[in-house]
Amino acid sequence: MIDELTRLSKSPLGNPTRLAIALYLLPRERATFSSLRKALKLTPGNLEFHLKALEEAGIIRTYYGFGKRPRKFVEITEEGAEELEEVLRILREVIEND
Amino acid sequence: MIDELTRLSKSPLGNPTRLAIALYLLPRERATFSSLRKALKLTPGNLEFHLKALEEAGIIRTYYGFGKRPRKFVEITEEGAEELEEVLRILREVIEND
Numbered sequence: 001m002i003d004e005l006t007r008l009s010k011s012p013l014g015n016p017t018r019l020a021i022a023l024y025l026l027p028r029e030r031a032t033f034s035s036l037r038k039a040l041k042l043t044p045g046n047l048e049f050h051l052k053a054l055e056e057a058g059i060i061r062t063y064y065g066f067g068k069r070p071r072k073f074v075e076i077t078e079e080g081a082e083e084l085e086e087v088l089r090i091l092r093e094v095i096e097n098d
Numbered sequence: 099m100i101d102e103l104t105r106l107s108k109s110p111l112g113n114p115t116r117l118a119i120a121l122y123l124l125p126r127e128r129a130t131f132s133s134l135r136k137a138l139k140l141t142p143g144n145l146e147f148h149l150k151a152l153e154e155a156g157i158i159r160t161y162y163g164f165g166k167r168p169r170k171f172v173e174i175t176e177e178g179a180e181e182l183e184e185v186l187r188i189l190r191e192v193i194e195n196d
Contacts, residue, residue, distance in 0.1 A: 002137055005118035016112045020103035023192070039100055091189050094121070 001097045004090045012057035013087045017042070018050050022059060022084045025076040033062075033072035059083060099195045102188045110155035111185045115140070116148050120157060120182045123174040131160075131170035157181060 008014040013022055020040055025031055031039075037047045051074060054060045059080035065071050076084070106112040111120055118138055123129055129137075135145045149172060152158045157178035163169050174182070 002118050002122060002139075005114045005121070006139060009114035009118075014114045016103045016107035019192075020100050020107075023103070024100060041104060088193060092193050094117075095186060095190050095193060 001094055004093050008087060008090050011083060011087055012054055012059050013083055015050075017046075018054055018059075019084075019087065021047075021050060021054065021074075022076060022080060022087075025060065025074060026081060026084060028075075030073045030075040033074060036074055054080070099192055102191050106185060106188050109181060109185055110152055110157050111181055113148075115144075116152055116157075117182075117185065119145075119148060119152065119172075120174060120178060120185075123158065123172060124179060124182060126173075128171045128173040131172060134172055152178070 013019050017040070021036065024036060024039055033044075033047065033051075036042075037044060040047065042050075051060065051062060055062055058077060060074055060076055062072055062074050065073050111117050115138070119134065122134060122137055131142075131145065131149075134140075135142060138145065140148075149158065149160060153160055156175060158172055158174055160170055160172050163171050
């Protein structure tokens with residue numbers, strides 16, 4: 001169990017805010033920066049910080065869409081969905097062995 | 099679920115390493131710094147960093163025992179045990195609503 005948590009502490013999703021971002025994105029094809037920010041009640045700077053870390057880790061990708069005004073979109077990658085599954089598996093073990 | 103994770107991100111136990119420390123301490127009356135460090139495979143500096151944060155948050159207390167040589171002991175507080183219970187409850191909800 002301790003080993004599992006060590007694994008979690010090294011995951012890009014081993015942080016509640018980043019885990020919340022991934023859980024929000026999983027069932028959605030994509031989300032706008034703005035909807036994500038409102039759903040998670042984060043400041044733009046704070047969300048930007050976490051998205052940058054997640055994008056560098058390959059968990060999400062971001063891109064701009066241009067309609068009436070440019071909007072930033074965020075989506076989870078296949079690798080990100082797999083990592084999320086792994087993190088949820090670890091958390092399940094931690095809870096069950098509690 | 100997102101709200102629950104926001105609560106978790108504000109908890110002193112909302113970090114896998116600190117969660118592992120609390121889970122290790124819960125069933126024990128106390129642990130030595132050294133046994134904790136070995137069980138969690140942390141460097142002394144890293145463990146010290148997390149213990150300091152947990153002690154400031156009232157989750158654990160540390161003290162020195164003097165035998166043949168001084169040893170640092172760590173134990174979870176009542177407040178810490180309650181916070182751990184709350185964090186495990188939150189994680190259970192995140193998993194079950196997944």
